[in-house]
Amino acid sequence: MTHPVRPSALSGVRVLDLTQVMAGAYCSMLLADMGADVIKIERPDGGDDTRRMSRGPDVEHSPAFNAMNRNKRGLAVDLKDPRGAAVVRRLARDADVLVENFRPGLLERLGLGHEALRAENPALVYCSISGFGATGPYAGRGGYDLVAQAMSGLMSMTGESGRPPVKVGVPICDLNAGVFGAYGVLSAYIHRLRTGEGQFVDTSLLEAGIAYTVWETAMFFGLGEVARPMGSAHRLSAPYEALPTADGWVAIGAANQRNWERLCAALDASALVDDPRFTDNPGRMKHRIELAGELASRLRRRSTGEWLEILHAAGVPSGPLHDIEQVYADPHVQARDMVVETVHPRMGTVRHIGAPVKLSGTPSAIRRPAPLLGQHTHEVLAEAGMTPEEIDELFAAGVLLTTSDDRPGPMPGDGPQPFEPTEVPA
Structure with a gap:
């Protein structure tokens, strides 16, 4: 007996993804996991920087890129060329959401800022994730997770007392900014469903770090106490920490x-x-x-x-106390479907972290691996109404990039679809 495929929560939502590295890419991936049709837009000369974050020279075999960009379709276009920027504006007219993590002001100079796109699509939800946000004295600075962890106070309270400062073991500000970006997008989208109006969603790595200092800020605001490192111990309760046994x-x-x-x-x-x-x-x-x-x-x-x-x-x-290998060997982690597989056209079977949120009626799904650079360029632009002649002209001019796998029909690893730049990292 076959069971009908249930739609995901965001089926029918079109997202333009002008992001690279982690914070913005994680935001759009979360939306893709819930069923949104996310179109990853990369520069033709190498694409997202995470394509080169691997142990080998092959940009199509980067675990870092694949980790942040599953469930997305790929388009490669030169945003610095006015013709490339015009392609993105054309796509934005019919998009529901746009996510970007360029340094504030860069997309405005290319004619792809919020106000320019809003003039053609007032319903667009435009999400900007940057190091320090779109306003304030630090708005123009580039930002990295390490810097945000330092400036948000996280590093001042992580590690052991009397030892040199250490950061949280995962890029918590990058990832949390992505989560807050998705939270902002969904909040704005609900508002749009009620009013028809889009809006600008603005979050940053710095604020993502500050938002996690809940206990520490409460103690400072209430008691004037400045939090210091305590190892694995809790600031308000004891015993609450990791303690040694005979073998661990x-x-x-x-x-x-x-x-x-x-x-x-x-x-x-x-x-x-x-x-x-x-x-x-x-x-x-x-x-x-x-x-x-x-x-x-x-x-x-x-x-x-x-x-x-x-x-x-x-x-x-x-x-x-589990290391990462022990985490995925844990039977409970396996039972919660926190390891899923897709088939990549070049890498074969690829494992992914499963979705951390389970919806009973509109479940998330890991439908496809991260795209090859320019893998769906023809497909996406044809859906946008561009003629084969228009597309070929842009390819000939070097404005677009495709791969040998960019052809009609599904790719290995592609699942059912809902309808189917040079960046300073945030």
């Missing part, structure tokens, strides 16, 4: 009184419950270093696996 580490979240008492019972350390230093959370926070020592001395008597069995049976929130 275990993360324990005994963040309330009930779980604290359960932890002491599981460790056969009931005396700690009555210890005046650890009677309540304020006491445990005041004596956090001593508390960690008491717990570690007991945890080192057994392996991580043994302790996890004991702690889970006692109802104490806890887990092992």
